[in-house]
Amino acid sequence: MLRGSMVAVVTPMEKGFGPNTQVDFDALAQLVEFHILNETDAIVAVGTTGESATLGEKEHIDVIRKVVERVDKRVPVIAGTGANSTSEAIRLTQGALDAGADVALLVTPYYNKPTQEGLYQHYKAVAEAVDIPIILYNVPGRTACDMLPETVGRLSHIENIIGVKEATADLSRIETIHKLAGDGFLLLSGDDATCGEFILNGGHGTISVTANVAPKLMHDMCMAALEGDRDTVIAIDNKLQGLHKELFIESNPIPVKWAVHKMGLMEAGLRLPLTWMSESCEEPMQKAMERAGVQFS
DSSP, rough: OOOEEEEEEOOOBBBBSTTTOOHHHHHHHHHHHHHHTTTTTTEEEESSSTTGGSHHHHHHHHHHHHHHHHHHSSOOOOOOOSSSSSSHHHHHHHHHHHOOOOEEEEEESSSSSSOOOHHHHHHHHHHHHHHHEEEEEEOHHSSOOOHHHHHHHTTTTSEEEEEEESSSSTTHHHHHHHHHHHHEEEEOOOOGGGHHHHTTTTOOEESSSSGTOOOOHHHHEEEEEEOOHHHHHHHHHHHHHHHHHTTTSSSSHHHHHHHHHHSSOOOBBBBBTTTOOGGGGGGHHHHHHHHHHHOOO
């Protein structure tokens, strides 16, 4: 069962900021152990935060395989396999299945702005081609494409489409999708700033950027929300609100990789066109980390 805090883990890279900066697989293994130790409930490999858009297909699958091997069935592994080409999404999803991932997470096709019927047919084609549980991922702020609840409802009737990650921050969609998709359909937040309220209102968990930096707090908040303990959710979330905000002070994953580097868990590495975080952003990021009790190396 997928519940709680699921980290959209960064893909650590060797020091540098070029077009061919190499993935640091030793640091990736260290990150997996860090999250297991801090009770992260599932690990999402090669999502947006994992720089999926800058990785080639082979290294994309290599990262998934390394995460699966290191996790060794201790928590579920969710593989980001979305693409704006349906054929590429099928190849990535099949590769994730072959690599041992438990679930695939597919973002809506970006840039080409398909219709709702196009979205339905895209996901249907992937689900029919690859026998793996699939979570839909709607993040219109990055894809310029909003998958409406009615389309999610249609897709929920396909057997291996098991849930949706909603990153719209529109909490009214929880009830609408629940009515259309039924009790067994997984509802995950993709917006850290509202994820506590999302779960209190019937969601099952979150796929989180903040969990890269404060995994134990995110786990504890999600568990409290699943138990309906609003007071505890508010108390923990008050410590995290600075992170929820400042981790998007520049484009994700620029700030979160700066933070994870400052925690001593990876080198200062990104792949172009992403660049290292501006010095002007360092003070607010550091204050947010301190407020959440994050330890610097």
